Amino acid sequence: xxxxxxxxxxxxxxxxxxRYKEDNKMSVEMxxxxxxxxxxxxxxxxxxxxxxxxxASYYDNDTDDLDIDKPKxxxxxxxxxxxxxxVEDVERLLxxxxxxxxxxxxxxxxxxxxxLRDFFSLVCGHLFCxxxxxxxxxxxxxxxxTTGIECMGNECKILAPEDFICNILSKPELRDxxxxxxxxxxxxxxxxxxxxxxxxxxxxxxxxxxKYNFCWMCLGxxxxxxxxxxxxxxxxxxxxxxxxxxxxxxxxALKKYLFYFERYENxxxxxxxxxxxxxxxxxxxxxxxxxxxxxxxDWQYLLDAAAxxxxxxxxxxxxxxxxxYMEKGARKQLFEYxxxxxxxxxxxxSWKVERAEITDRGAPNAVKRFPRSIxxxxxxxSLQMVIDFLVYL
Amino acid sequence: MAGLPRRIIKETQRLMxxxxxxxxxxxxxxxxxxxxxxxxxxxxxxxxxxMFKLELFLPEEYPMSAPKVRFMTKIYHPNIDKLGxxxxxxxxxxxxxxxxxxxxxxxxxALLSAPNPDDPLANDVAEKWKVxxxxxxxxxxxxxxxxxxxx
Numbered sequence: 038x039x040x041x042x043x044x045x046x047x048x049x050x051x052x053x054x055x056r057y058k059e060d061n062k063m064s065v066e067m068x069x070x071x072x073x074x075x076x077x078x079x080x081x082x083x084x085x086x087x088x089x090x091x092x093a094s095y096y097d098n099d100t101d102d103l104d105i106d107k108p109k110x111x112x113x114x115x116x117x118x119x120x121x122x123x124v125e126d127v128e129r130l131l132x133x134x135x136x137x138x139x140x141x142x143x144x145x146x147x148x149x150x151x152x153l154r155d156f157f158s159l160v161c162g163h164l165f166c167x168x169x170x171x172x173x174x175x176x177x178x179x180x181x182x183t184t185g186i187e188c189m190g191n192e193c194k195i196l197a198p199e200d201f202i203c204n205i206l207s208k209p210e211l212r213d214x215x216x217x218x219x220x221x222x223x224x225x226x227x228x229x230x231x232x233x234x235x236x237x238x239x240x241x242x243x244x245x246x247x248k249y250n251f252c253w254m255c256l257g258x259x260x261x262x263x264x265x266x267x268x269x270x271x272x273x274x275x276x277x278x279x280x281x282x283x284x285x286x287x288x289x290a291l292k293k294y295l296f297y298f299e300r301y302e303n304x305x306x307x308x309x310x311x312x313x314x315x316x317x318x319x320x321x322x323x324x325x326x327x328x329x330x331x332x333x334x335d336w337q338y339l340l341d342a343a344a345x346x347x348x349x350x351x352x353x354x355x356x357x358x359x360x361x362y363m364e365k366g367a368r369k370q371l372f373e374y375x376x377x378x379x380x381x382x383x384x385x386x387s388w389k390v391e392r393a394e395i396t397d398r399g400a401p402n403a404v405k406r407f408p409r410s411i412x413x414x415x416x417x418x419s420l421q422m423v424i425d426f427l428v429y430l
Numbered sequence: 431m432a433g434l435p436r437r438i439i440k441e442t443q444r445l446m447x448x449x450x451x452x453x454x455x456x457x458x459x460x461x462x463x464x465x466x467x468x469x470x471x472x473x474x475x476x477x478x479x480x481m482f483k484l485e486l487f488l489p490e491e492y493p494m495s496a497p498k499v500r501f502m503t504k505i506y507h508p509n510i511d512k513l514g515x516x517x518x519x520x521x522x523x524x525x526x527x528x529x530x531x532x533x534x535x536x537x538x539x540a541l542l543s544a545p546n547p548d549d550p551l552a553n554d555v556a557e558k559w560k561v562x563x564x565x566x567x568x569x570x571x572x573x574x575x576x577x578x579x580x581x
Contacts, residue, residue: 146493146527148440163528173527176494191526191533 144169146189157205159197163190170205178206178215181231181245227256237314238307238350239387254303262381270380271373272296272360297361304354307387311350314391315343342390349383434462437493441531453535455486463488467499467535471578472543476570477505480578484514484538486531496525497534506566506573508547508556516541517551 141150144166156164165173169189174197177186186202188195199216206212226233226244228251233244240253241262250259255269262269272293281289322336356376363369442462445455452470457463467484471477483502489495499521501514509517520529520537550556559566 146437147435148437165527169527173494176491189527191528192524193526 146173157201159188159195159201161188161190161193161195163188163193163195165189167205171207174202174206174215175208175211178211181233183215227251235306235310237387237391238311238346239384239391240303240307241384241388254300262384270300270357270360270377274365294361297357301354301357304350304357308347308350308354311343311347311387315340315347318343318390339390342386346383346386346390349379349386353379353383435492438462438488445531450532450536453539455531455535463492465531469535469539469542471574472539475543476567477507477542477574477578480505480574482542482578486534488531493527493529496521496529497531499534499538504573504577506555506570507542508545508550508552508559509541511552515551517549 142153142156142164143150144156144164146165146169149166151166153164155166157167157170158164173189174186177183186197187193188197202215203212206215226247226249228249229244229247231244231246233242235242235253241250241259242253243250251257252259252262252269257269274289274293318339322333322339325331325336326333353376356372356379360369360373360376363372442457449455452472453467455465455467457465465486465488467486469482469484471480471482480503482505485500485502487498489498499516501510501516503514505514511517516538518537518541520526520534545559547556547559555566558569
């Protein structure tokens with residue numbers, strides 16, 4: 038019995054709390070009754086019998102008999118202000134829904150009328166048809182924008198979540214590109230923040246959108262890497278490290294390790310990408326020969342360059358562990374200098390090989406000259422380094 | 431080129447049927463994506479009384495990318511350069527596919543009423559505007575008389 042009473046009490050509570058919303062004045066009056074009712078209810082609860090109990094009057098009088106345990110409205114995270122609909126509102130809404138559900142809705146982007154079930158919106162409620170969303174996402178992703186894709190609505194800042202985008206995207210290759218760019222290997226252009234993926238071995242990156250040249254490793258301007266002094270391969274140790282705490286020293290040691298490891302890892306990845314470059318070169322040579330731009334022999338230098346590039350990358354990759362274990366001193370300085378030179382030359386060659394559009398017939402050409410200069414480096418310095426390294430181990 | 435998207439047809443129809451006050455836009459006879467636009471200088475602006483000719487082109491990706499708009503008539507304005515290019519956020523990164531030719535042209539008209547020398551495209555004009563606004567406005571009036579007076 039007590040259970041049933043309670044249920045009634047709860048439903049009574051709901052109805053009264055609604056009334057509170059409708060009329061504040063009334064609720065104040067009711068509140069004044071509350072205290073009386075509570076005590077009355079407490080007393081009657083113990084020796085209450087079904088027959089005696091007047092449900093109707095119980096409803097009218099009873100309000101917040103559960104109020105004691107009830108936390109304040111503002112404490113409830115799920116509480117929200119609501120407004121009761123009037124009869125005419127409900128009728129209007131129902132009619133409206135019928136009109137749109139049964140009828141057609143016009144997409145504000147393509148201006149086509151379609152049933153409402155073909156429309157999607159983010160939490161902001163801006164409805165657009167599936168096809169328009171699809172094309173919109175495709176264009177964004179093709180431009181390299183994958184994070185921070187906003188709703189199509191004018192001045193709407195609501196971001197489209199991954200599952201929404203993946204559900205709507207119809208082209209599987211773009212969906213792959215999207216997930217790849219969002220979750221895996223890419224950097225953002227330091228200037229325009231477009232996502233950029235590495236599609237070749239070269240560390241010299243150029244943003245497809247704003248044409249900014251930067252370094253894949255340190256994201257710095259490529260100008261500081263090019264000609265004179267290649268700083269990116271050198272780890273700058275804190276000269277004061279001995280005086281720091283053990284904690285700071287450990288952190289520094291980790292930083293140093295990561296610095297070398299990242300570069301080692303990057304070259305090993307680049308080495309894999311060079312394989313792709315080699316394939317691209319082969320197809321490009323075929324194309325060029327077919328189009329009568331140069332003969333097959335003219336283009337052979339590219340293959341030589343790519344092969345050399347692979348060797349250099351391999352060497353460079355292992356210069357990093359070597360440098361990591363080297364003791365400070367003149368020898369290390371020399372080593373790092375040579376490493377930096379090789380690094381700069383390799384990136385230069387890599388950049389040129391990936392973009393080579395001309396053969397060397399007649400005019401002097403940088404691309405062809407490069408392998409020779411690198412070859413010298415490679416033979417004289419790098420090979421020696423690797424041998425040194427192996428001996429060291 | 432594929433057939434003209436329904437959106438462009440609809441927009442063109444609406445532009446012709448209910449033109450925006452002070453703005454006329456009509457598609458080129460040979461290219462339905464190219465519009466000849468005439469914008470009246472807004473009242474109470476130095477461009478009042480002028481009639482400015484613009485060209486508007488809807489690129490292949492429209493409405494996913496913004497229309498390209500350019501002033502053909504010379505105009506003295508800090509956000510419009512010598513070539514008639516316009517510095518307006520909704521034509522660049524703030525473009526939304528929900529915007530239309532009509533809203534773009536209205537925004538351009540509004541830009542004429544409210545020049546923004548803090549985000550300039552024509553640096554010399556913006557500088558003048560900041561240093562001596564009165565003289566700059568007078569210059570804009572002169573240019574309007576000289577280049578944009580309606581015949």
